[in-house]
Amino acid sequence: MILDYLQVKSAYQLKVVPKKRELTFLSKLTGIAQLYCWNEEGQAPEQMTFLPDRVVEVDHSPCGTKTVVGMDCKGDERQQFFLLKDKGATVKPLTEAPAYFHYFGGWSPCGEKIAWSSNRRHPRCFDIFVQHVDSGEYEEVFRYDGRCDPVCWLPDGRGLIFSVQETNIDNSFYVLDLQTREAKKLPICTHQARYHSLQLTKNGQHGYLVTDRDENTMALCRFSLDSDQLDKLVHVSKWDIEEVKLSADEQSLAFTINEGGRSALALYALNDRQWSKAGNVPDGVITSVSWLSEDQVAFVLKSPTLLGDVWTYTISSEGSKQVTKIGRSEAIEATLIEPELRTFQSFDGLEVPYFLYAKERKKNSPVVVYVHGGPENQIRAEYHPVFQYLANQGFTVVAPNVRGSMGYGRAYVKLDDVRKRMDSVADLAWLVKDLSKQDTVNPHAIGIMGRSYGGFMVLAALTHYPDLWAAGVDIVGISHFRTFLENTGEWRRKLREVEYGSLEHDSDFFEEIAPLNHSGKIQAPLLVFHGRNDTRVPVSEAEQLVADMQGRGQEVDLHIFEDEGHFTEKLDNHITLNQKITQFFMHHLVTPNTEKE
Numbered sequence: 001m002i003l004d005y006l007q008v009k010s011a012y013q014l015k016v017v018p019k020k021r022e023l024t025f026l027s028k029l030t031g032i033a034q035l036y037c038w039n040e041e042g043q044a045p046e047q048m049t050f051l052p053d054r055v056v057e058v059d060h061s062p063c064g065t066k067t068v069v070g071m072d073c074k075g076d077e078r079q080q081f082f083l084l085k086d087k088g089a090t091v092k093p094l095t096e097a098p099a100y101f102h103y104f105g106g107w108s109p110c111g112e113k114i115a116w117s118s119n120r121r122h123p124r125c126f127d128i129f130v131q132h133v134d135s136g137e138y139e140e141v142f143r144y145d146g147r148c149d150p151v152c153w154l155p156d157g158r159g160l161i162f163s164v165q166e167t168n169i170d171n172s173f174y175v176l177d178l179q180t181r182e183a184k185k186l187p188i189c190t191h192q193a194r195y196h197s198l199q200l201t202k203n204g205q206h207g208y209l210v211t212d213r214d215e216n217t218m219a220l221c222r223f224s225l226d227s228d229q230l231d232k233l234v235h236v237s238k239w240d241i242e243e244v245k246l247s248a249d250e251q252s253l254a255f256t257i258n259e260g261g262r263s264a265l266a267l268y269a270l271n272d273r274q275w276s277k278a279g280n281v282p283d284g285v286i287t288s289v290s291w292l293s294e295d296q297v298a299f300v301l302k303s304p305t306l307l308g309d310v311w312t313y314t315i316s317s318e319g320s321k322q323v324t325k326i327g328r329s330e331a332i333e334a335t336l337i338e339p340e341l342r343t344f345q346s347f348d349g350l351e352v353p354y355f356l357y358a359k360e361r362k363k364n365s366p367v368v369v370y371v372h373g374g375p376e377n378q379i380r381a382e383y384h385p386v387f388q389y390l391a392n393q394g395f396t397v398v399a400p401n402v403r404g405s406m407g408y409g410r411a412y413v414k415l416d417d418v419r420k421r422m423d424s425v426a427d428l429a430w431l432v433k434d435l436s437k438q439d440t441v442n443p444h445a446i447g448i449m450g451r452s453y454g455g456f457m458v459l460a461a462l463t464h465y466p467d468l469w470a471a472g473v474d475i476v477g478i479s480h481f482r483t484f485l486e487n488t489g490e491w492r493r494k495l496r497e498v499e500y501g502s503l504e505h506d507s508d509f510f511e512e513i514a515p516l517n518h519s520g521k522i523q524a525p526l527l528v529f530h531g532r533n534d535t536r537v538p539v540s541e542a543e544q545l546v547a548d549m550q551g552r553g554q555e556v557d558l559h560i561f562e563d564e565g566h567f568t569e570k571l572d573n574h575i576t577l578n579q580k581i582t583q584f585f586m587h588h589l590v591t592p593n594t595e596k597e
Contacts (some may be wrong), residue, residue: 074562156204195211200244214230369431425461468521
């Protein structure tokens with residue numbers, strides 16, 4: 001049953017509690033994300049929060065006795081912060097301004113203050129605030145006209161490092177002096193690049209990060225706060241290094257490498273300047289890397305067959321261990337499959353990778369193509385319930401990382417920018433051509449689905465290549481870039497225009513490619529979902545498209561979740577969404593009416 005696949009739970013957003021051998025993580029065990037705690041005594045995880053809506057973010061104080069959690073309202077992403085004490089027994093509101101966004105920026109070294117940014121002054125302006133958690137008093141310490149987020153405090157507590165988002169993918173780091181209120185860009189941020197996963201040393205003079213400033217892919221580098229030089233420690237020319245954590249004794253770095261959608265855990269010995277991959281770690285996607293001790297690293301591991309749990313890796317014994325049992329389902333364990341990683345050649349010779357899920361390669365199988373969002377994102381080898389269910393129902397599920405996807409270097413992610421937008425849609429057409437050559441594929445029973453930007457890709461594929469598709473599912477997708485940019489948040493518009501093009505200079509192109517303007521060409525039945533509280537892609541993007549198609553009598557159905565935003569977070573809605581999707585594809589791709597003359 002599809003319910004068996006949809007009701008699987010997982011652990012994610014792992015954090016180590018300082019000064020204690022304890023871990024916390026988020027999980028939807030109750031149907032909505034709440035905070036749980038685990039310790040080495042091996043007892044079942046203990047629920048720490050019982051908040052009325054989902055927990056979005058978590059951070060523990062340096063002493064390990066206080067915790068800040070962020071909660072939004074019905075998926076609107078306008079999270080508010082709460083102070084927890086005594087493992088959640090005491091809950092105190094910190095930010096009571098539900099009309100505004102708040103982004104957490106870390107605890108002060110003394111554990112008495114926190115930093116956060118918010119757009120309280122103006123919808124497009126994110127200013128930085130410092131708040132005393134016990135008194136609740138806060139003050140504005142820096143103003144910025146755009147998106148900026150505090151990242152961490154300097155070890156002496158006299159300053160902050162914050163990040164300014166300069167383009168859709170690029171950012172710069174700044175140091176803010178809390179006494180003078182002056183900010184200076186870090187000297188290493190010499191030109192547009194990605195600077196992620198910052199780790200400062202205890203002396204506050206040096207640090208480590210991953211960046212593509214001097215390379216096509218993200219490299220692990222050491223830097224000084226007063227120099228523009230980067231000391232490159234590890235660079236893998238083909239793949240991005242994603243996440244890095246410095247051990248408490250500052251002798252080692254743990255980091256992950258994104259190898260085509262799967263993760264490798266690696267360790268760097270700073271004294272020897274040598275690195276190696278950790279052995280005996282299952283294949284999958286690794287996130288939330290943290291040090292439990294100088295000899296042990298904790299992380300979350302998720303794969304198509306390992307459904308999402310906390311693991312540890314012990315360096316001295318070179319062994320990994322699963323420490324939570326959240327992501328288990330006896331009902332489906334025997335049915336789960338690992339995808340094949342393949343490539344196809346697109347219209348211009350570009351090699352495009354994709355994952356293929358198939359239980360049995362029978363002739364004339366129906367196919368569902370899934371397009372990820374972003375577009376600066378990547379479909380990875382994780383557990384996807386609908387992929388697994390459809391594959392077990394005889395479908396072939398194909399998940400490509402078309403041009404513009406992350407994970408393959410800076411050049412690849414820029415291949416779909418602005419007026420190259422439709423090249424990525426052409427990738428989908430050439431994928432279908434490649435699949436149609438296989439006798440295991442029914443070329444008349446190919447469906448397509450996608451979320452967010454992936455929803456735009458669905459609509460663009462259905463309107464510009466209508467003969468290729470037998471069914472389509474659009475989840476919180478964009479139907480017209482002009483109306484999207486006009487109606488999305490002001491701060492988001494500035495960043496998205498770098499990727500999509502601007503209202504000032506590219507409106508003619510938006511009109512040319514808009515699915516809304518070509519919706520009459522759609523031949524396949526279409527199923528559309530949206531969240532009423534979506535602050536990224538307004539629900540009007542779905543409503544205008546569906547109204548247009550219904551006016552012509554085309555086959556289209558719209559489902560709006562009144563208590564969701566851009567993501568489908570509540571378990572009941574998650575089940576409704578995916579039940580409808582699988583029933584839709586079963587009806588339109590498996591029944592005889594998909595056969596064409």
